[in-house]
Amino acid sequence: MNQEMSTIRAIVRAVNGNQAVVEVEAGGCGRCHEEGGCGGQSLTQMFCSGHKTYRVDNSAGAGVGDQVTVAISAGSVRRTANFAYGFPLLATIAGAVLGMSMNGDVGAMMGAVSCLALSILYVGIRSRADSGNIADRPHIVSRP
Numbered sequence: 001m002n003q004e005m006s007t008i009r010a011i012v013r014a015v016n017g018n019q020a021v022v023e024v025e026a027g028g029c030g031r032c033h034e035e036g037g038c039g040g041q042s043l044t045q046m047f048c049s050g051h052k053t054y055r056v057d058n059s060a061g062a063g064v065g066d067q068v069t070v071a072i073s074a075g076s077v078r079r080t081a082n083f084a085y086g087f088p089l090l091a092t093i094a095g096a097v098l099g100m101s102m103n104g105d106v107g108a109m110m111g112a113v114s115c116l117a118l119s120i121l122y123v124g125i126r127s128r129a130d131s132g133n134i135a136d137r138p139h140i141v142s143r144p
Contacts, residue, residue: 004074007141012066013053020058020140022070023051057139069142076136084123091119 010022054070062068092112099111 005071088119
């Protein structure tokens with residue numbers, strides 16, 4: 001299955017097993033002003049300046065100091081953000097509605113807090129590095 005990938009150039013700063021820490025000058029995919037770009041880089045520039053480092057899969061065997069191309073499947077960041085923010089929000093609302101139907105305002109508060117906590121725990125478990133679709137994780141696709 002051939003899917004579109006977003007790529008960015010980076011320099012490997014550290015290697016730890018099959019993972020590498022890479023440094024990029026511009027954060028994100030660089031497609032902020034293109035159709036389909038999320039504009040996330042523009043937002044993050046308010047809070048961060050300078051070079052950004054990221055942990056990526058290093059199946060290409062890059063070494064420290066290598067210039068590499070890092071890729072991530074198109075849409076992966078959007079899907080991940082929707083899951084990380086949307087799922088807890090929906091769970092909180094559902095917990096509040098369910099709790100209110102059982103015990104009024106106190107039940108709504110307890111249901112909202114309980115479902116929020118459980119959803120954050122679930123998102124944390126699903127976000128571990130060894131879970132999820134490997135193709136959706138950032139990885140080094142080429143090196144010199």
